[in-house]
Amino acid sequence: MTVRPPADVGMCLDEVDTPALIIDLDAFEANLSRMANASQAAGVRLRPHAKTHKCAIIALRQIALGAVGVCCQKVSEAEALVQGGVRDVLVTNEIVGKRKIAHLAALAREATLGVCVDDADNIAALDSAAAAAGATLDVLVEVDVGAHRCGVAPGAPALALARRIAAARALRFAGLQVYQGSAQHIRDFDERRAAIDAAVEAAGQTVALLSEHDLACRSVTGAGTGTFRFEASSGLYNELQAGSYIFMDADYAQNHGEGGGPFDEFQHSLFVYTTVMSTPEPGRAVVDAGLKASSVDSGLPTVHGMPGVDFVGASDEHGKLVFDAGETSLSLGDRLKLIPGHCDPTVNLYDWYVCVRDGRVQALWPIVARGALL
């Protein structure tokens, strides 16, 4: 059900009800531009991942800065984005199940739709549904380049699937999905680069094999916020799927940059805004944001801009803070900004972005694909 927004446009930030999901528009726009410029400079397409933001307004802003379209993971996410005006969506995932595939095929009549496969029977099911819907689907073979999640092995298994796609009536072979997801959060810069070097090697062999069989890979697509510069300069990948760069999160902040320096080319722009609701004893406070306000799967949120105040525990609706009572004082009603441990599942807990500039609410953006699991 859609909940009422926690703010009105024009309100001062400190009037916003909490917990609220805040976008710092200046930081957010700087992140959008930086990635757009980086991909243009590298001569590769940008297709940002909308599973991060689930918001058609943000997708359209990314496209306005040069992105060719967006990615998502679920058919129902694609539906929400297409309804919101996005004309080109790649579902970077396998879609299994009659009902889901029928929805996907129907959507391909409205917009350019791509999908990934790692199974021959699934190709047949997609082809039947697309033909029945009078639509054409772009289909990419997902190759496992090190993440060991979905995908076929590089080389011959990928070739076998590509041939089936190319032979199908209502499918277009569109290339390779070669996302090395498990590399994104490798802390060490050189290890992270080595993981992508291995992915590039595996993907490159597969592209070459397909080429020998007259199967051209229009897209060699993948990359995330942790590694996109490696894929961008690989000479092989021609499309980047980074998503988290728009917001950053506490987990990505722990990556190291080159030479062990900070991983800081993007700024934290997404915050859980929260209120101190209890000050039970000196040095301890409780805020109104817990597990239902900030996903802890990749670690607890961190407190923004208040050194010495630590978020040390979350229960369903409460967050526990500790601090040195001699140095810091927190009172009932005080507001804090938390940096989520992991932005994607945190965004999925909210219906609205509260967009803030210069201390005022400038816009409320609906998170149209929140809860779009199907």
Add this chain to the structure above:
Amino acid sequence: MTVRPPADVGMCLDEVDTPALIIDLDAFEANLSRMANASQAAGVRLRPHAKTHKCAIIALRQIALGAVGVCCQKVSEAEALVQGGVRDVLVTNEIVGKRKIAHLAALAREATLGVCVDDADNIAALDSAAAAAGATLDVLVEVDVGAHRCGVAPGAPALALARRIAAARALRFAGLQVYQGSAQHIRDFDERRAAIDAAVEAAGQTVALLSEHDLACRSVTGAGTGTFRFEASSGLYNELQAGSYIFMDADYAQNHGEGGGPFDEFQHSLFVYTTVMSTPEPGRAVVDAGLKASSVDSGLPTVHGMPGVDFVGASDEHGKLVFDAGETSLSLGDRLKLIPGHCDPTVNLYDWYVCVRDGRVQALWPIVARGALL
């Protein structure tokens, strides 16, 4: 935004789109009855916690079986429940912030509303808002009986707040909130009982002190699914707030019963229904339910009814299964039921319960307070 339901009423279970949140109605109804009977037999009121289910239909079924009302944690949850027909709601939490308090006071004109406090200024703010709204709020003093989250210390600090409430214009002193939340998941039965014994001791001293000052505690309320039998037989608590008993989850299943036996008086009735979307190699499968479909804050989900198949990892939209390929075979499109690690934050990810009996969808219940964070 409200997403489309994953099922239609009358459908067979295996036609339901996934991931979907399934209620096994037989198990669920057995749980409802068992707790209703247990509280009646013990002669204590039942006020189940609706933060677990966030659903007015379930609240009304609990009330039909004898519950005096429900609990929740947020003003916006209370609003959704009152809109759904619930007439008596206790917010077992401190409510801080002008906007929230104004909403709470307005709601107290529509239904019996209770709220907890642990701060004198907060009492004054509640009183002003209730008076301005022409409403009366029931107010309980939250006493920290061992959870070390919110609440004042037992004894004199609680008395001081109770006196302020009793002296307020638009507030009614309603008793003590004495929930020992950190005891609920102590695995060992005797240690769990000892934690509640200590809570009963602290609560009892406070009740006696208040009584000496002519402050009667209409409610001495608390307890959860892990400990409710101890509070019910304490001779002190007169109201139980258990919530998770209706569904159970993988975390509660790890508690021990008396003498080290299983903690099994309630059945698992809530499942994340999921589809195998990739079978990349023998002994490994990927399902379409990840972090956005099942909260992992208290551990990964477990696979129901398939011994030897282990859920070993979740990313945003994927779950990884491993199994012995010699003993088990999983194919693309196969359906599984997952028992969530933690039911409350998992429910908060969905808009609909798909209620199933005898293999068919019997009802779709809206989760009206999903995302009600304010």
